[in-house]
Amino acid sequence: MEDIWSGIAAAFGLIVTLDRDLIDITLRSLQVTLTAVAIGAALGIPLGAWLAVSRFRFRRVTIAVLNALMGLPPVVVGLVVYILLSRSGPFGVFGLLFTPTAMIIAQVIIVTPLVASISHQALREIWADYHDLLISLNTTKWQRIRTITWDARRALLTATLAGFGRAIGEIGAIMIVGGNIDQVTRVLTTAIALETSKGNFALALGLGFILIGLAFLVNLAMHWLSRTEQRGRW
Amino acid sequence: MSTILPLRLAGIEVRRAGRTILGPLDLDVEDSGPLVVLGPNGAGKSTLLRVCHGITHPTKGKADWVVPRAEANLAQAFVFQTPILLRRSALENVMYPLSLRGEGKKAARATAQKMLDDVGLADLATVRASVLSGGEKQKLALARALVTRPEVLFLDEPTASLDGRSTREIETILAGAQSGGTKLMMATHDLGQARRIAAHVVFLLNGQIIETRSAKEFFEGPSTAAAQAFLKGDIVE
Ligand SMILES: Nc1ncnc2c1ncn2[C@@H]1O[C@H](COP(=O)(O)OP(=O)(O)O)[C@@H](O)[C@H]1O
Numbered sequence: 001m002e003d004i005w006s007g008i009a010a011a012f013g014l015i016v017t018l019d020r021d022l023i024d025i026t027l028r029s030l031q032v033t034l035t036a037v038a039i040g041a042a043l044g045i046p047l048g049a050w051l052a053v054s055r056f057r058f059r060r061v062t063i064a065v066l067n068a069l070m071g072l073p074p075v076v077v078g079l080v081v082y083i084l085l086s087r088s089g090p091f092g093v094f095g096l097l098f099t100p101t102a103m104i105i106a107q108v109i110i111v112t113p114l115v116a117s118i119s120h121q122a123l124r125e126i127w128a129d130y131h132d133l134l135i136s137l138n139t140t141k142w143q144r145i146r147t148i149t150w151d152a153r154r155a156l157l158t159a160t161l162a163g164f165g166r167a168i169g170e171i172g173a174i175m176i177v178g179g180n181i182d183q184v185t186r187v188l189t190t191a192i193a194l195e196t197s198k199g200n201f202a203l204a205l206g207l208g209f210i211l212i213g214l215a216f217l218v219n220l221a222m223h224w225l226s227r228t229e230q231r232g233r234w
Numbered sequence: 235m236s237t238i239l240p241l242r243l244a245g246i247e248v249r250r251a252g253r254t255i256l257g258p259l260d261l262d263v264e265d266s267g268p269l270v271v272l273g274p275n276g277a278g279k280s281t282l283l284r285v286c287h288g289i290t291h292p293t294k295g296k297a298d299w300v301v302p303r304a305e306a307n308l309a310q311a312f313v314f315q316t317p318i319l320l321r322r323s324a325l326e327n328v329m330y331p332l333s334l335r336g337e338g339k340k341a342a343r344a345t346a347q348k349m350l351d352d353v354g355l356a357d358l359a360t361v362r363a364s365v366l367s368g369g370e371k372q373k374l375a376l377a378r379a380l381v382t383r384p385e386v387l388f389l390d391e392p393t394a395s396l397d398g399r400s401t402r403e404i405e406t407i408l409a410g411a412q413s414g415g416t417k418l419m420m421a422t423h424d425l426g427q428a429r430r431i432a433a434h435v436v437f438l439l440n441g442q443i444i445e446t447r448s449a450k451e452f453f454e455g456p457s458t459a460a461a462q463a464f465l466k467g468d469i470v471e
Pocket residue numbers: 250251255273274275276277278279280281282
């Protein structure tokens with residue numbers, strides 16, 4: 001018990017004094033995750049929108065695959081990306097393994113299906129509402145996609161935040177492809193795992209508080225967004 | 235004067251779920267006074283209007299304007315029974331069809347504002363469409379339909395769920411559009427409204443056209459027993 005209390009006290013000390021390691025690791029986490037989420041949203045939202053307004057033969061199958069990909073175990077994603085990026089793998093020449101870029105690639109694979117799937121659900125709903133009107137107004141497919149994504153922008157932001165929530169707390173994939181190298185690929189989750197195993201509870205807890213704080217902020221924002229979304233309902 | 239009328243329906247048939255819900259029927263929609271499609275619920279009024287407008291594809295037959303479909307599409311608009319409004323402000327709803335046609339924001343805003351004035355919604359321009367009353371929503375949908383100055387305006391029971399006052403206001407707007415050169419084609423099961431608006435009547439029953447006549451002839455004495463019963467207010471099936 002004593003250990004834990006002193007750990008908590010030390011953790012607050014690190015946060016309050018803006019400890020360099022702590023800041024460094026937090027910023028790297030944010031850099032990797034924000035980049036991955038930005039790419040994931042840039043891919044996932046158009047994909048969700050396109051799926052919502054298109055009718056094609058394998059649409060249902062595509063949606064089912066997307067939902068299945070959402071449940072991909074991150075460790076397996078990490079393993080596959082590792083194999084692809086390793087020196088003997090097809091993309092080995094780029095030397096990306098154990099770099100933040102490798103971590104971003106792995107997180108993009110994890111986040112994109114999630115963002116696409118949640119976006120698709122919201123966009124399918126608004127498309128059902130708008131369908132007859134947009135057909136009547138002779139919209140092109142591109143105009144339809146633009147209209148529904150704009151009018152569902154709050155829900156899409158929520159989808160993006162859900163992607164952020166998933167990525168920021170993820171460890172399985174980035175540990176494998178990043179390697180948790182100090183000053184290079186060490187991020188909040190991998191650092192917490194390491195410091196805990198070293199018995200360095202102060203830093204581990206300090207990092208943990210920051211991670212919790214970030215997750216909490218994201219959920220608060222999502223909650224607020226979905227409430228304003230509901231007030232805009234019909 | 236219209237450049238897209240007459241519209242000719244030939245051998246139109248719409249099947250859904252293994253059942254023929256409209257037709258087979260032929261109909262010419264001429265460039266003359268308002269055409270009202272009358273008939274009980276489920277007669278096929280909405281389906282007929284949607285086929286004319288091109289948003290429901292017939293299983294069989296053709297619906298042809300005198301100009302190619304793409305050209306005709308730009309000169310018509312449709313007002314749905316339940317207004318479909320964008321999750322935007324009233325003004326942005328009316329600006330939308332103009333923006334689709336590539337009009338600049340400023341010009342679109344001015345035109346849309348003017349249109350809102352015309353339908354009596356000027357004060358509600360910045361209000362979210364979702365919070366408007368039923369009558370206001372339908373007037374907004376009407377403003378959005380009229381803002382592109384269509385030659386033909388389809389109306390699917392636009393006042394079916396509205397009170398007397400909103401109905402009167404909407405009919406006034408429609409009269410204005412009509413005298414401005416817009417051909418009206420409206421479905422209704424409200425006989426009073428049909429009498430006030432119609433120049434021609436199409437009487438539908440079970441997906442079939444039972445009568446097409448001038449309104450005067452129709453209301454003075456329809457030739458079929460079904461239409462007579464309908465006019466008397468009997469339940470026709
Ligand atoms: N997509 C559909 N699938 C099956 N039946 C339909 C469909 N659309 C309309 N119907 C049926 O066709 C008939 C005519 O419908 P509708 O044109 O809406 O009639 P009205 O507008 O005169 O009330 C109704 O019996 C309706 O249930």
